[in-house]
Amino acid sequence: MDREAEYVVEVAARHEIADRVIELRLRPLDGDLPSWRPGAHIDLIVTSRVTRQYSLCGDPDDNGMYTIAVLREPGGGRGGSSYIHNMVHAGYRLRIRGPRNTFALVDAERYLFIAGGIGITPLLPMIRAASARDTHWSLMYGGRTCASMAYLAELGDLSAHGAVEVCPQDRTGPLDVEKVLAAQPAGTQVYCCGPESLLAAVEQYGATCLSESLHVERFAAPPPDPSAWFDEEFEVDCVKAGVSVRVPPGTSILQALDRVGVHAAASCMEGICGICETVVLEGIPEHRDHVLTPRERVDGNRMMLCCSRARTPRLALDL
Structure with missing residues (x-):
């Protein structure tokens, strides 16, 4: 697998769009940026040691500009959001990779979108696309307060095409996902993005009635459950490279491959x-x-090489 191309972009504009949320508009230094569709994200190479994934929330038809929104995470998070909020202003240059899409919008007759906080960002282009196609859609959008929830004004405009329910926790309490999922007609495609507690609830309540039409995207991996893992040594055959390698417990497939000179593209290391x-x-x-x-x-x-392992003594991979 080849490493993805990198692009240098410049911050064309920076705006504060909600409490602790800034929007960055990124333009290429030369030519156009790669095309993308709703649900796509990019890697933002913040520093030599810090890379973070951000959903594209602008216009997919504009190859001259990418738009992302960045939440300043409580306590600084893992370092990326604090750096961006403190250091990245108009004129600042950054490197990006992608876009890639693991959260693509499938064709459907109706959609339910569930967003928690900054999780609105990948859903916003989907809502625009559904509105443009005159497809039935509804949105349940939760956040700490109205002031912390980005893009409320645009969603108000889009509500002419669908149903928007804004649920700030300080007024309405936590989102009642069980109730809203139970009310969905058959065939509804459900897209959800937000904090782990919201995603876990959606996956739990949607597991029986909506398992084939449920789509979630995470910004960070949930805590692991080691009791459910197979963590024995296994062998990986790289068929194209003609190389085999043993993968011991505690070592990822990526790490084992790197030791024998087989390099695969990777970024988040969390799956x-x-x-x-x-x-x-x-x-x-x-x-x-x-x-x-x-x-x-x-x-x-x-499979994903950064975190997954093997249930059988051997895996043969197309590498």
Whole structure:
């Protein structure tokens, strides 16, 4: 797998759009940026050691500008958001990779969008697309307060095409996802992005009635459950490279491959960005990512190298 191309962009504009949320508009220094569709995200290479994924929330038809929104995480998070808020202003140059899309909008007759806080960003282009196609859609949007919730004005305009329910927690309490999911007609495609507590609730309540039409995107991996893991040594055959390597416990497939000179593209190292997705030719993966759907996991013909392992003694990969 080849490493993704990188692009240098310049911050054309920076705006504060909600409490602790800034919007950055990024333009290329030369030519156009790659095209993208709703649900796509980019890697923002903040520093030599810090890379973060941000959803594109602008116009997919504008190859001359990318738009992202960045929440300043409480306590500084993992360092990326604080740096961006403190250091990145108009004229600042950054490197990006992508875009890639592990959260694509499928064709449907009706959609339910559920957003928590900054999770509105990947859903906003989807809502615009559904509105443009005159497709039935509704949005449940939660946040701490109205002041902390980005893009409320635009969503108010879009409400002429669909139903928008704004639920600031200080007024309405937590989102009642069980109630809203239970009320969805068959065939509704559900898209959800937000904090882990929201995603876990949506996955729990949607597991029975909406499992085939539920799509979630995470900004960070949830805490692992080691009791459910297979963590024995196994062998990986790289069919194209003609190389085999043993992967011991505590070592990722990516790390093992790197030791024998087989380099695969990777970014998040948590199984959430999808860049290290690889075709499985033989063997059964032990999936630990948060990208593949339940059906894709059962099919077992793709896996994420940064976090997943093997249920069989050997995996043959298309590398």
